[in-house]
Amino acid sequence: MVSLGGIARKLFGSANDRRVRGYQPTVDAINAIEEKTKALSDEQLAAQTVEFRKLLSEGKTLDDLMIPAFAVVREASRRVLGMRPFDVQLTGGMILHDGAIAEMKTGEGKTLVATLAVYLNALAGKGVHVVTVNDYLAQRDAHTMGKLYGFLGLTTGVIVHGLSDEERHANYACDITYATNNELGFDYLRDNMKYERSQMVQRGHNYAIVDEVDSILVDEARTPLIISGPLDDRSELYNTIDAFIPALVPEDYEIDEKQRSANFSEVGTEKLENLLRQAGLLKGESLYDVENVAIVHHINNALKAHKLFTRDKDYIVRNDEIVIIDEFTGRMMPGRRYSEGQHQALEAKEKVQIQPENQTLSSITFQNYFRMYGKLAGMTGTAQTEAEEFGNIYKLEVVEVPTNLPIQRIDEDDEVYRTFDEKFKAIIEEIKQAHERGQPVLVGTTSIEKSELLATMLRQSGFNNFQVLNARYHEQEAYIVSQAGVPGAVTIATNMAGRGTDIQLGGNIDMRLERELEGMEPGPERDALEAASREEVRQLKEKALAAGGLYVIATERHESRRIDNQLRGRSGRQGDPGRSKFYLSLQDDLMRIFGSDRMDSMLQKLGLKEGEAIVHPWINKALERAQKKVEARNFDIRKNLLKYDDVTNDQRKVIFEQRIEMMDSEDVSETVEDMRNEVIEVLVAKHIPERAYAEQWNAAGLREDVGRMLNLDLPIEDWVKEDGIGETDIRERITEAADKAAAERKERFGADIMTYVERSVLLQTLDHLWREHIVNLDHLRSVIGFRGYAQRDPLQEYKAEAFELFQALLANLREAVTSQLMRVELVQNPEPPQPPAIYDEQHVDPTTGLNQVTGFDSENFIAAPADRRPEDPSTWGKIGRNEACPCGSGKKYKHCHGAFEQA
Structure with a gap:
């Protein structure tokens, strides 16, 4: 039975279709003046920018200038970049100008789409920020699109890690500034720790376009940006409070060892209030008055230190330091410290040197940072599943832009196996078959560990012709991703690897030429090499098309449908053929959500043999329902955190x-x-x-x-x-x-x-x-x-x-x-006030737990051997027991520095 809503959609189209159709008259108007714009010389075309700014100063609005401005950008793009924006790209540009999210499939040219709205809004002279997910993409896009903006008389800046304040100030002063979300947020926080207005680098928050908007405003927005530094020395306070605890008797507190919690009873609270009053630490009448919140925190830490933490079980004292013992492995964890002042409470208890506590100097969430912009827009291939969150939190509407050419990708039903091993065996077999027929394969995994596991199993099966990416080295991986469409190529990647780079069948000729022709002087030799490379890529593309296009194989479903769609969307760009399939097992994290134990026993009763899979559209629907539940729960968590923030x-x-x-x-x-x-x-x-x-x-x-x-x-x-x-x-x-x-x-x-x-x-x-x-x-x-x-x-x-x-x-x-x-006195040559020394900038990647600013967590990150510095153990990361010790001694790690950790 067809619903009334379904009939209405068939007759009139969805709300999205109607909105997209509403842009068509403007697209037609831009097309109508294309020939006239083409007739302008380079100088006349560039002079349009001056003319537009003059019109704005005379009272015209940006909306009034949209048609001629978009026509100018389209023509400039054709001349400078060799790319003429399609009609659907003009529509995408209008959506961005309207302050909405343009959902455009992979390969539809989002980077070029942004130039239309960026140019139009930069005419106002208040600055436009284009936000990317990493430094490499910010530099790449600023360099490439900067040619277009420069041709039209606009300046382009780029903000990446490691710039000085002077360089940042100059880049923010440009008409258009490319930057990562982390750098923008940290610059805002740092600006508000400066003591002179002239030292501040940002000049306001006028308009921002966020690339990969779902990644930045949803995934990364789960953790705040934090600048922290050492707290003032409070050792006296810790020692004073610590002295109170031995005076307490069991009736003064309640201990719950299972929950690892300790609380004061009413009698204990009264006793403490008297002790604190005598020490001059109590403000007001009651310990629980709001102004005593920090004292309550310190007292609770001291109680836990004495009653819940046991020496030589939870920690040891070595070299005048408290060293934590891991409760699962029993190993010492030098360098790790309990947070929130708990470590200092243990140091006071054991009468060792109290190290300064790290304190948040400034912090902000991405939600609250990006809501400061007068106008915000975004683009991505996958935003529809998070439309409610974008609407609720950012007041951003998601508009789906039709593809330039119809999608020909075949999305097959999931294959579900009983165990991990069966699933991976099937995946390896499928990879080998696709490789033999010359079909390029992209294998998506949900974590670095799963990538490494699959790579190991492939090698053990005798197959070595593949690349493994883990989103760590963006520039080098972008090149590998760009060539992942070569016939027979097998690329294993975690979710975020190489985003912002197209997988073109036969390989990306521009990135290939950039590498092959580097350092060569213009001349016949260079021209011959370029022609040969172009011909080779053309032939390779024909082979890849004949083999069925890019084959995306996913090793499991992610908890978010959006991440799955991102992976699928890698295949079938610009009307190319393609194929995608997800391989699952009942041991996958998501499958456990809806009782895979019961399903396992049922499948065994039905006689499902080892190595066999079940394939049915119902399973896809059940999984999507499970994913929707997880997405809704995650949204509720983020919404609740935001209410407090x-x-x-x-x-x-x-x-x-x-x-x-x-x-x-x-x-x-x-x-x-x-x-x-x-x-x-x-x-x-x-x-x-x-x-x-x-x-x-x-x-x-x-x-x-x-x-x-x-x-x-x-x-x-x-x-x-x-x-x-x-x-x-x-x-x-x-x-x-x-x-x-x-x-x-x-x-x-x-x-x-x-x-x-x-x-x-x-x-x-x-x-x-x-x-x-x-x-x-x-x-x-x-x-x-x-x-x-x-x-x-x-x-x-x-x-x-x-x-x-x-x-x-x-x-x-x-x-x-x-x-x-009222007491100030002058001394000679007073030092001007300085912002506090910044010791740590932190934004934790919610998917890996790594600090994105430093790049890795020294305890858990598996560092590449080339990145390990012998003299700096913090760069070693996790080391295998039988690996050579990174210190350069020539011994195995377990017989060298690894032995010290177990000592």
């Missing part, structure tokens, strides 16, 4: 805006004066409560606080004795004395120097308090979930307490700034 983000925006305002102000003395007046207001209100009798006033306390906060010794007790004096008079006298002292200091130092000092003190104090605030929010976040047990919404509780902490931050800022400026 939005609270921090609102506060981050306020602080960063304040910093920029302070840096831009020629004179901050008004801000300083307002802060001083508020401090005086609070002090007077605290010691002279409203409607209190004069005998209830605490004049001595007020005098003491005024001395501490304002560095003034005023006869407040004498004032109080005067007849008819009120609280307003006292406040005015204190304010007058404070203003006079500030004015004298300004006169003594000079107005310019005092302005510089005030701005420096404001910025440094704000940064210091903001970092402490981030730590407090992290601590609060780690315990707020327990509020759910009391039937209270943890998110609402977090919002309320985060707001209280923020108010406390602002109060502390006023007090600290006032106190410092």
Whole structure:
């Protein structure tokens, strides 16, 4: 039975079809002026940019200029790059200009599509960012497309790892800037740690086009960007708190060894509050007041250190250091440290040197970074499955762009085997058969380990004619991927390997020529080599087409349908034939989601023999349902994390805006004066409560606080004795004395120097308090979930307490700034304030757990032997027990450095 919706779609087309059809009149209008644009000389074509900018300055909008601008880019592209954008590519460019996601299949020329929207939006002169997934693609696209932009009179910059601030500033100042998502995010965070506006490298967030938008805004957005550095020395605090724990008795706490948790009882909490009060560490009345959140965190760590961690079982003390023992292998793990201050608590317990704790100096999620752009757009081959997330979080609509030529790829039903071994044997047999008939094969795996396993099994079966890629060396792997369409080529790749590079049947002639002709002078010899290579690639393409095109073999289904579709989409580009098939086993991770044990026993009863597979469309549908469930769960997790991060983000925006305002102000003395007046207001209100009798006033306390906060010794007790004096008079006298002292200091130092000092003190104090605030929010976040047990919404509780902490931050800022400026004295040649030394930039790849910034995790990454430096064990990664030791001793690892680890 056909639904009404189905009938309507057949008659009128889907909403997507109707939107795409809506662009057709504009495409026709661009085509109508093509001949006229072709007739322009190179100089006349380039001069159109100046003309467009003039029209914008006269009040025209970018939409008004779209038709002539797209026509100019199409013609310039034909002349400079030798590529004329198809009509569907013009449609893709319009979708990007509208601030939506263009879903275009692999091989449809997304990089060229972006140039249309990039050029149009760059005319406004506010900067356009094109975001790529790695440095190689940023450099490649900036170099290639920069020729087109340069021809039209626009400047192109590229931001990659390792540039200086001056280079970054110059590249961001260009009309168009290519950069990776990590670099953009870190530059934003670093900019907001600078002390001079001129030191900031970014110039705003006008318009961004995100390439591989699903990878960057969904997959990588699961983990934040973090800049961290060593915390101030807190060894005294750890030691003070550690001394409290031996005084506790079993009734003071509750231990749950199974959950590895320790909590204080009511009796224990009271006892601790008294101890903390005596030590001057307790703020307010209760330990659980919001301003004590950091103290609670440290106390809980100290309790765990004493009651849950056992020496010589969980850790050992060696060379005045705490070394963790792995609970599964029993091996020592030198260099690894417990996070969140737990390691420092153990160091205090064992009375060894307390190492500084690493603290988050600044962090942001990709969701909140990219939502800062005035207009955001994206492109990818696979976004439809995540359309709800793009809509909810980024307000981005996904529009599917039709292919230039119909897709001829055959997507076969999955083959399901009982075990891993049976599945891999079948895959190896299929690879060998395809290789024999000259069909290029791309084998997709879900992890580096699975790639290595398949490679080993292929070698053991006597087949060695293949390449293994693991998305580690982007430039070299992009070349291998570009030649993966050569007849008989077998390429094994993890999901992300070589993205951004087309697999063209017969091989990618442009990348091949770039490598073959490198260093050759123009002349007959070079021309002959180029002609021979082109002819060879043409013949190879015919052979690959005759063999059936690219054959994509997947070794298992990913938890996201999108990743599967990316792999399939590698085959069948631009109307080429192709084929794809997924091989699964009941031992695959995803198959276990819906009870493969029951299925296994059922298949055995049905008489499924070893090496046989079941193939049925129902299995594909069941797997898709399982994938949808996993996708929905992952989306819920990301959405929930974002709700908490939005609270921090609102506060981050306020602080960063304040910093920029302070840096831009020629004179901050008004801000300083307002802060001083508020401090005086609070002090007077605290010691002279409203409607209190004069005998209830605490004049001595007020005098003491005024001395501490304002560095003034005023006869407040004498004032109080005067007849008819009120609280307003006292406040005015204190304010007058404070203003006079500030004015004298300004006169003594000079107005310019005092302005510089005030701005420096404001910025440094704000940064210091903001970092402490981030730590407090992290601590609060780690315990707020327990509020759910009391039937209270943890998110609402977090919002309320985060707001209280923020108010406390602002109060502390006023007090600290006032106190410092009322005491400041000049020394000769003062050092200008510097941002803190940045020790670590981190963005964890959620699929591998590796830090993308450094490239690998020293404990788990399998490093290439060429990348291991003998003198630096952090570059060795995971080493096989029988491998030669990377230190160069000539011994096996287990008899050299490996022996030290087990000692």
